[in-house]
Amino acid sequence: xxxxxxxxxxxxxxxxxxxxxxxxxxxxxxxxxxxxxxxxxxxxxxxxxxxxxxxxxxxxxxxxxxxxxxxxxxxxxxxxxxxxxxxxxxxxxxxxxxxxxxxxxxxxxxxxxxxxxxxxxxxxxxxxxxx
Numbered sequence: 001x002x003x004x005x006x007x008x009x010x011x012x013x014x015x016x017x018x019x020x021x022x023x024x025x026x027x028x029x030x031x032x033x034x035x036x037x038x039x040x041x042x043x044x045x046x047x048x049x050x051x052x053x054x055x056x057x058x059x060x061x062x063x064x065x066x067x068x069x070x071x072x073x074x075x076x077x078x079x080x081x082x083x084x085x086x087x088x089x090x091x092x093x094x095x096x097x098x099x100x101x102x103x104x105x106x107x108x109x110x111x112x113x114x115x116x117x118x119x120x121x122x123x124x125x126x127x128x129x130x131x
Contacts, residue, residue: 001075001076001079001124001127001128004071004074004075004124005121005124005125005128007029008067008071008117008120008121008124009121011025011026011067011117011120012115012117012118012120012121014117015063015115015116015117015118016115016117016118019113019115020063021061021063021064021066021067021117022063023066025067026063026066026067026069026070027066027070029070029071029073029074030066030069030070030073030074032074033070033072033073033074033075034073036073036074037073037077040073041077041080043080043081043083043084044072044073044080044083046084047068047072047083047084047087048069048072048073050087051065051068051069051072052065060116061113061116063117064116064117064119067117067120068120071120071123071124075127078131079127079128079131082127082130083127086123086126086127086130087123089126090119090120090122090123090126091119093122094116094118094119094122098114
């Protein structure tokens with residue numbers, strides 16, 4: 001679990017600097033997670049589908065979705081029992097400061113593309129805490 005926290009922290013810093021998440025950074029972890037945990041649990045499939053639907057509707061960038069998919073599939077099985085509520089809580093908790101930051105900077109609240117890989121860090125910490 002510690003290596004996942006280091007991984008998402010590095011990807012988050014890269015995303016903040018470059019505003020993109022490269023395929024070479026996400027695909028190996030996603031592939032390893034799918035191989036290790038296939039066929040997976042229903043929660044992981046539902047969360048993966050939710051991420052893909054969010055991307056298809058323009059709510060998330062493709063890099064963020066790839067990172068979330070890699071993270072979801074790479075999580076140890078014992079951390080996946082409450083995955084959907086923890087994802088929801090993580091998105092809620094990270095949306096509030098992001099919206100506040102946009103208000104302070106007088107930016108539009110919606111349809112604003114910003115680096116979002118950092119949202120995986122509170123999610124992992126919540127998984128760790130709940131487990």
